[in-house]
Amino acid sequence: MTSAVPLVDLSPWFAGNESDRAVVAGRIDEALRESGFLLITGHGVPDRLRAEVRAQARTFFALPGQVKERYRVSVGGRGWLPTGAEANGYAEGTETPPDLKESYSLGADQATGLPEIDDEWFRANVWPEQVPRLRAAAESYMARMRDLSDDLLVIFAVALGLVPDHFAAHARQPTFTFNINWYPPLGTVGPAEDGQYRIGPHTDFGTVTVLDREPGLGGLQVYTSDGRWVDAPFEPGALTVNIGDLMARWTGDRWRSTRHRVLPPPPSAPDEELVSLIWFYETDPLARISSLAPPIGHRAYPEVIAHEYLQDKLAAITVD
Numbered sequence: 001m002t003s004a005v006p007l008v009d010l011s012p013w014f015a016g017n018e019s020d021r022a023v024v025a026g027r028i029d030e031a032l033r034e035s036g037f038l039l040i041t042g043h044g045v046p047d048r049l050r051a052e053v054r055a056q057a058r059t060f061f062a063l064p065g066q067v068k069e070r071y072r073v074s075v076g077g078r079g080w081l082p083t084g085a086e087a088n089g090y091a092e093g094t095e096t097p098p099d100l101k102e103s104y105s106l107g108a109d110q111a112t113g114l115p116e117i118d119d120e121w122f123r124a125n126v127w128p129e130q131v132p133r134l135r136a137a138a139e140s141y142m143a144r145m146r147d148l149s150d151d152l153l154v155i156f157a158v159a160l161g162l163v164p165d166h167f168a169a170h171a172r173q174p175t176f177t178f179n180i181n182w183y184p185p186l187g188t189v190g191p192a193e194d195g196q197y198r199i200g201p202h203t204d205f206g207t208v209t210v211l212d213r214e215p216g217l218g219g220l221q222v223y224t225s226d227g228r229w230v231d232a233p234f235e236p237g238a239l240t241v242n243i244g245d246l247m248a249r250w251t252g253d254r255w256r257s258t259r260h261r262v263l264p265p266p267p268s269a270p271d272e273e274l275v276s277l278i279w280f281y282e283t284d285p286l287a288r289i290s291s292l293a294p295p296i297g298h299r300a301y302p303e304v305i306a307h308e309y310l311q312d313k314l315a316a317i318t319v320d
Contacts, residue, residue: 004222004230006031007238011042013155021158029159029255032243036258037222039238045144047237050212053141053180054275056134061102061182061275063130071128073105075318079126080104083189089200091316092259097196100189100264104128106138106178117285121175121307141277142178145210149176149281152208152241160251160296167207167250170287175307176206177280183218185265185273192264199262204244205313206282211240213276218265222258229261246282246309250289252297282306 008027012020031038060068060080073079075086081103089096106125111118127135150168157166183198198218213220213234220232220240232240248257265272283289285307291300 004224005035005037005039005232005240007039007041007233007235009042010040010151010155013151014042014044025155025159028155032156032159032255034225034256035222036248036256037232037240037242037260039233039235040241041235041238043148043239045141045148045212045239049137049141049144050277052133052137053277054214056131056137057104057180057182057275060104060128060131060134061184063128067130068102071104071126073126076105076120076314078105078107078109078123083184086318087200088202088261089195089197090318091202091205091313094201096200097193099200100183100192100196100198101262102182102184104180106142106180108174108176110173112173112285117307120311121285138178138180142176142279145178145279145281146176148210148239149208149279152210156208156247160254160292162296167247170283170289170306171207171281173284175282175285175310179278179280181276181278183216183262183265183272183274183276186267186270188273191267196264197261198264201259201261203257203259204242204280205246205310206244206280207247207250208281209242209244210279210281211242211276213240214274216265216272216274217269218263218272218274220260220262222260225256232260244280245313246289246304246306249291249301249304252291252293252301253299254292254297282310 013024068080071080084098087096087098109125111122153167154164157164215234221229245257283306287306290303291297
């Protein structure tokens with residue numbers, strides 16, 4: 001396995017003593033400093049739940065286009081994003097062709113009582129009536145992801161020698177997005193244009209991303225600190241974790257928000273289609289994020305209000 005994305009077993013964190021927990025936290029600090037990405041095992045998310053979400057999602061994506069069109073939304077909405085809705089490379093200021101994927105997007109839906117926040121970040125989820133089992137599977141998965149993300153925020157704080165709730169205290173009613181991405185075969189979307197990807201090069205925007213993916217030739221690549229694109233390793237049963245720009249700012253760039261991309265399928269595998277489950281976790285929308293000072297942080301960013309920062313990021317990747 002390449003060292004660009006290390007593997008960390010979380011089991012000692014949940015079942016071990018204080019010394020065991022310190023070892024896990026130290027390994028995560030090292031991974032996020034050097035890579036920004038890691039694979040985790042011992043996370044407790046059942047394989048059968050992940051498989052069920054993926055199966056129900058495939059049922060949706062196989063529906064006729066005119067049926068899926070009923071659920072069409074723009075980036076940030078709750079529902080179906082067709083091929084062509086996003087170009088993630090735009091976030092880097094690069095005008096790339098649209099990403100070769102479809103998504104079904106879900107997210108936080110428990111209203112805060114603040115209309116200006118709720119209308120943007122806590123909209124009601126939309127469930128396709130043609131796939132009645134998707135809701136139960138997706139809601140169970142999101143609950144698991146929320147618990148795991150909160151655990152990761154505590155591990156992050158311990159890794160930096162902070163009080164355990166340093167980050168989690170700002171995620172009492174956080175925003176989050178759950179994107180189920182379908183990467184169609186070439187027979188559906190046609191050959192990739194020059195500079196076109198299933199997902200173009202970008203960094204994530206929030207605090208922590210948890211990805212459940214399938215192996216494929218048109219798969220995930222990460223950009224190393226020495227300037228190389230490398231294939232991310234795949235470990236059956238493991239989840240892929242990376243931090244986003246908001247967490248990198250929060251740690252004063254101690255940790256890397258790492259560029260990554262998803263390759264189109266090569267001509268040698270025209271029938272390859274994959275489904276990825278992508279969980280983007282953030283903070284309370286009104287949280288004020290300030291960089292940690294030295295010796296933890298290395299750079300002081302201006303303070304930002306979380307939801308304003310994220311709105312700007314989402315606007316950047318939307319294809320008009």
